[in-house]
Amino acid sequence: xxxxxxxxxxxxxxRARQHRASEMLRGIDMSGADLDKYVEERVLTTTxxxxxxxxxxxxxxxxxxxxxxCAIEMMSIVxxxxxxxxxxxEVFRASPRQADLLILSGRVSIKMAPVVRRIYxxxxxxxxxxxxxxxxxxxxxxxNYALVQxxxxxxxxxxHVPGCPPRPEALLHGIxxxxxxxxxxxxxxxxxxxxxxxxxxxxDGPESNGS
Amino acid sequence: xxxxxxxxxxxHDLREQxxxxxxxxxxxxxxxxxxxxxxxxxxxLTWLRRTPNQDYHFxxxxxxxxxLPHAPRFGVHYELLNMERVERLHVKALLEDPxxxxxxxxxxxxxxxxxxxxxxREIYDMFGVVFRGHPDLRRILMPDEYxxxxxxxxxxxxxxxxxxxxxxxxxxxxxx
Numbered sequence: 001x002x003x004x005x006x007x008x009x010x011x012x013x014x015r016a017r018q019h020r021a022s023e024m025l026r027g028i029d030m031s032g033a034d035l036d037k038y039v040e041e042r043v044l045t046t047t048x049x050x051x052x053x054x055x056x057x058x059x060x061x062x063x064x065x066x067x068x069x070c071a072i073e074m075m076s077i078v079x080x081x082x083x084x085x086x087x088x089x090e091v092f093r094a095s096p097r098q099a100d101l102l103i104l105s106g107r108v109s110i111k112m113a114p115v116v117r118r119i120y121x122x123x124x125x126x127x128x129x130x131x132x133x134x135x136x137x138x139x140x141x142x143x144n145y146a147l148v149q150x151x152x153x154x155x156x157x158x159x160h161v162p163g164c165p166p167r168p169e170a171l172l173h174g175i176x177x178x179x180x181x182x183x184x185x186x187x188x189x190x191x192x193x194x195x196x197x198x199x200x201x202x203x204d205g206p207e208s209n210g211s
Numbered sequence: 212x213x214x215x216x217x218x219x220x221x222x223h224d225l226r227e228q229x230x231x232x233x234x235x236x237x238x239x240x241x242x243x244x245x246x247x248x249x250x251x252x253x254x255x256l257t258w259l260r261r262t263p264n265q266d267y268h269f270x271x272x273x274x275x276x277x278x279l280p281h282a283p284r285f286g287v288h289y290e291l292l293n294m295e296r297v298e299r300l301h302v303k304a305l306l307e308d309p310x311x312x313x314x315x316x317x318x319x320x321x322x323x324x325x326x327x328x329x330x331x332r333e334i335y336d337m338f339g340v341v342f343r344g345h346p347d348l349r350r351i352l353m354p355d356e357y358x359x360x361x362x363x364x365x366x367x368x369x370x371x372x373x374x375x376x377x378x379x380x381x382x383x384x385x386x387x
Contacts, residue, residue, distance in 0.1 A: 111353070143371070143373060144361075145361035146352075
């Protein structure tokens with residue numbers, strides 16, 4: 001059997017139709033009230049802060065940092081089955097300087113706490129923290145000498161995800177809640193909750209004097 | 212495992228070679244245990260390692276123990292293994308508690324078995340047994356500035372009390 005491909009048209013026809021389509025999209029052949037209605041339907045106005053928060057919340061870069069068994073569940077949120085790329089949180093950065101989100105995936109021992117705190121301090125603001133699982137929220141079953149009893153003793157935590165370990169869906173739910181928080185109420189940030197205004201670390205650049 | 216007779220033979224030979232070293236033997240559920248004087252630990256382990264027909268070349272494990280209500284409070288256990296005969300021999304040194312702030316002391320065997328280096332550090336970390344002659348005796352798991360020895364039986368359990376509904380009102384500022 002012979003396979004024949006129908007030609008769509010000559011290259012010039014294609015170009016002409018593309019031009020016509022783009023003109024329609026831009027509303028060039030409209031005028032007066034029609035054009036006003038067209039613009040109203042297609043243009044969205046918002047505040048800069050809302051647009052900024054929308055952009056931030058949909059580009060959360062978590063730090064590549066696993067502490068214990070919860071890290072296995074944290075790794076699986078980027079796999080094809082759970083796919084945190086759907087929510088814009090798939091780029092695990094290998095450096096805290098490039099990350100916005102620290103997922104505390106597991107128990108924090110007393111010896112590990114200064115290291116975690118250092119990684120958190122190295123992240124650039126704005127930054128957020130998810131305490132994943134029972135151990136990093138409250139030490140879970142390990143009420144003993146070796147562990148810090150809850151990671152919010154030494155660093156601010158935005159979202160606590162319960163579970164031992166939480167399923168990847170639960171962690172994704174926590175990420176979505178964090179996105180809603182970033183998008184929604186900026187006064188829910190940790191600086192407000194901990195009264196930490198004025199502790200921002202800024203460089204010596206022109207923007208550092210606050211004016 | 213040496214059987215009960217073999218264990219008695221080892222104990223007999225050791226008593227001849229190092230007088231006063233073996234204070235008892237136990238053979239319980241297939242495990243042969245030599246109870247030794249902690250001051251003679253280096254001589255006993257050297258003899259068990261170097262003597263032909265003993266040849267316990269492999270120190271599988273060193274661990275500490277706290278038998279608090281009992282009189283020699285601390286135990287340091289050496290798990291020796293002969294890999295040709297697949298025989299394990301358990302050597303147990305019992306140490307008296309000298310009382311606070313003194314720490315119990317015994318000789319290190321890190322010069323004979325290098326693997327004892329880290330394991331003795333762990334026993335020092337968890338039980339506070341000082342090993343004389345150890346090349347680098349400091350904490351291995353807990354932070355360097357940690358106070359106390361957490362695996363001792365008189366060390367307080369738990370990091371902090373768990374908050375339940377029946378005791379939350381006793382905790383100040385629990386609701387914040």
